[in-house]
Amino acid sequence: xxxxxxxxxxxxxxxxxxxxxxxxxxxxxxxxxxxxxxxxxxxxxxxxxxxxxxxxxxxxxxxxxxxxxxxxxxxxxxxxxxxxxxxxxxxxxxxxxxxxxxxxxxxxxxxxxxxxxxxxxxxxxxxxxxxxxxxxxxxxxxxxxxxxxxxxxxxxxxxxxxxxxxxxxxxxxxxxxxxxxxxxxxxxxxxxxxxxxxxxxxxxxxxxxxxxxxxxxxxxxxxxxxxxxxxxxxxxxxxxxxxxxxxxxxxxxxxxxxxxxxxxxxxxxxxxxxxxxxxxxxxxxxxxxxxxxxxxxxxxxxxxxxxxxxxxxxxxxxxxxxxxxxxxxxxxxxxxxxxxxxxxxxxxxxxxxxxxxxx
Amino acid sequence: xxxxxxxxxxxxxxxxxxxxxxxxxxxxxxxxxxxxxxxxxxxxxxxxxxxxxxxxxxxxxxxxxxxxxxxxxxxxxxxxxxxxxxxxxxxxxxxxxxxxxxxxxxxxxxxxxxxxxxxxxxxxxxxxxxxxxxxxxxxxxxxxxxxxxxxxxxxxxxxxxxxxxxxxxxxxxxxxxxxxxxxxxxxxxxxxxxxxxxxxxxxxxxxxxxxxxxxxxxxxxxxxxxxxxxxxxxxxxxxxxxxxxxxxxxxxxxxxxxxxxxxxxxxxxxxxxxxxxxxxxxxxxxxxxxxxxxxxxxxxxxxxxxxxxxxxxxxxxxxxxxxxxxxxxxxxxxxxxxxxxxxxxxxxxxxxxxxxxxx
Numbered sequence: 026x027x028x029x030x031x032x033x034x035x036x037x038x039x040x041x042x043x044x045x046x047x048x049x050x051x052x053x054x055x056x057x058x059x060x061x062x063x064x065x066x067x068x069x070x071x072x073x074x075x076x077x078x079x080x081x082x083x084x085x086x087x088x089x090x091x092x093x094x095x096x097x098x099x100x101x102x103x104x105x106x107x108x109x110x111x112x113x114x115x116x117x118x119x120x121x122x123x124x125x126x127x128x129x130x131x132x133x134x135x136x137x138x139x140x141x142x143x144x145x146x147x148x149x150x151x152x153x154x155x156x157x158x159x160x161x162x163x164x165x166x167x168x169x170x171x172x173x174x175x176x177x178x179x180x181x182x183x184x185x186x187x188x189x190x191x192x193x194x195x196x197x198x199x200x201x202x203x204x205x206x207x208x209x210x211x212x213x214x215x216x217x218x219x220x221x222x223x224x225x226x227x228x229x230x231x232x233x234x235x236x237x238x239x240x241x242x243x244x245x246x247x248x249x250x251x252x253x254x255x256x257x258x259x260x261x262x263x264x265x266x267x268x269x270x271x272x273x274x275x276x277x278x279x280x281x282x283x284x285x286x287x288x289x290x291x292x293x294x295x296x297x298x299x300x301x302x303x304x305x306x307x308x309x310x311x312x313x314x315x316x317x318x319x320x321x322x323x324x325x326x327x328x329x330x331x332x333x334x335x336x337x338x339x340x341x342x343x344x345x346x347x348x349x350x351x352x353x354x355x356x357x358x359x360x361x362x363x364x365x366x367x368x369x370x371x372x373x374x375x376x377x378x379x380x381x382x383x384x
Numbered sequence: 385x386x387x388x389x390x391x392x393x394x395x396x397x398x399x400x401x402x403x404x405x406x407x408x409x410x411x412x413x414x415x416x417x418x419x420x421x422x423x424x425x426x427x428x429x430x431x432x433x434x435x436x437x438x439x440x441x442x443x444x445x446x447x448x449x450x451x452x453x454x455x456x457x458x459x460x461x462x463x464x465x466x467x468x469x470x471x472x473x474x475x476x477x478x479x480x481x482x483x484x485x486x487x488x489x490x491x492x493x494x495x496x497x498x499x500x501x502x503x504x505x506x507x508x509x510x511x512x513x514x515x516x517x518x519x520x521x522x523x524x525x526x527x528x529x530x531x532x533x534x535x536x537x538x539x540x541x542x543x544x545x546x547x548x549x550x551x552x553x554x555x556x557x558x559x560x561x562x563x564x565x566x567x568x569x570x571x572x573x574x575x576x577x578x579x580x581x582x583x584x585x586x587x588x589x590x591x592x593x594x595x596x597x598x599x600x601x602x603x604x605x606x607x608x609x610x611x612x613x614x615x616x617x618x619x620x621x622x623x624x625x626x627x628x629x630x631x632x633x634x635x636x637x638x639x640x641x642x643x644x645x646x647x648x649x650x651x652x653x654x655x656x657x658x659x660x661x662x663x664x665x666x667x668x669x670x671x672x673x674x675x676x677x678x679x680x681x682x683x684x685x686x687x688x689x690x691x692x693x694x695x696x697x698x699x700x701x702x703x704x705x706x707x708x709x710x711x712x713x714x715x716x717x718x719x720x721x722x723x724x725x726x727x728x729x730x731x732x733x734x735x736x737x738x739x740x741x742x743x
Contacts, residue, residue: 044697092482133404162421187711189678190676191676191677194674194677194684195680234653235653236653237653237674237686238654238655238658239655253705273653275634276634276653276655276658293596294593294594294595294597296602296635299597315549315599316513316554317546317549317601318553320546320550321553325553325554348596363736
């Protein structure tokens, strides 16, 4: 690997600067992405074509000196492979043709045939070849609970997934079975990505933060721990580093840090210095600039990014990222300012923290 | 006051049981509310008529042995009185006819003439007379930041108030002026409610939890502290106890507990036992059942409410509430089960914790 700063930071090993990548770094804020997306015809056609998925995965790396690539895909490929029929209407979020919300549907649920997800593994392998060791490739999956949210409600929610939270209280047995099946499916899925060449894997728990603490522990954190426990080493025998990210999970930070992941993703609401004090040196931390800052101007971006780098400090174990995905109206020049600032300021903080040279 | 358990709990004085009230306890889940609302013609007509506001304020107290009444009103009355033109379209949220989003509009902003909010003070006085000392009456206001969210965007948001968060980063001077004006307006407004007879006041910070920690401190918590600092004693010279509630504020709990309020409201995502450990005996805690639990069945409600009561423990300083407002499809019999459970179980936990009688 020519640039292994990201993997070293996940393992809390020293790096010359803070590595940076951005959630949804391949996406609609890039004109070249929109061109490829238009050529593909639909989001799913883009995600399911390994060559096109590779093309858009690499696009942000051509523009910015990012320290990792992330597979272009969607968290909902797994329930789609279970037969739920995923689509993305223009200008709207994901939709499932079928939901998994009642006793019969949940009883009938099983992890998918991995052959139905082969397009993802092929994309991983294609991207790995194209990267040729330039930077690491991150594989990913949705968390068992976050997948359950969409499987139960069939789409995004404007009431914080009220149906799901109601089920957590009234029919915990049903939700338990759903997340258990998902945990097996997600572990298999990530193992497939690891076999295909993913250098690190991340579990996106977008909606766990909506749960009460007891329900979070049971229906989101425990299944994520099961996923992590079920991961196999890479083909070369190395353990692949892992990241878990629960948006809105700041109140449970100590528990999340104990779930077995190498790194914990932080949304933008928590102070990363406070987070570091709370978790000690147990895990690396990934985050946590508000993605809306990237919609302002290069000077504001630089100022706010510098504040995050300084709050995280020069000790090993910080991967710079946003607190959630890039929003479509982000000007690409702001991303350039962000990456430049993170690299420059973090080199400076390391130099300032280094012991003086021997006389 | 015939039942002062709520006020005693806010002051962390012993009570024979845990007092309970529910955010939006007067609302659409009650058929009698919907009848009064239909009679009024519109939400604003209902809120602006002191007799009708009194009628709906008292409705839940006729059904359930709640330990406090809360003024029926809306958090957006203050910007409405500033001339922004508030309305509620059927089945939608609040709308302002005008926004306060640019330099000129924000520069021109001033606290409202309190005469335009006289209908609220009249409602407080009317309700106080009707309560006749049965239970305390809670007055309330939106937080300076939460009001700013609606004033800037003109309505609720489906992207976590992206325009506001962008302003916090790019034009902190504008947002600062907006929340400063709001803080003066909210203090004046709450003082008017206190003069009219409110026995306690609560500041609802529905959207502060969307901010980064630095922005939260500056644009939400500091202005709430200014509001609390600006409150005058009641006409009889007593200090009126105060509650602040930042939804999603669990990561900043220690700081919120230091803002000068007597009690801190908790949403449903934080474990109330963990919250108590974090704040010690500095403040009372109010919360924190997931309101979706109230849409299930009486047995589930009783089980989940009991868990919150037991987690809060028998020490003084817990006011039972939901973690957010009651949702419209809540069956009233579930509310009855909730109140009965909280009163019964909290009496039991106190009895179990009491020292044995002397021989």
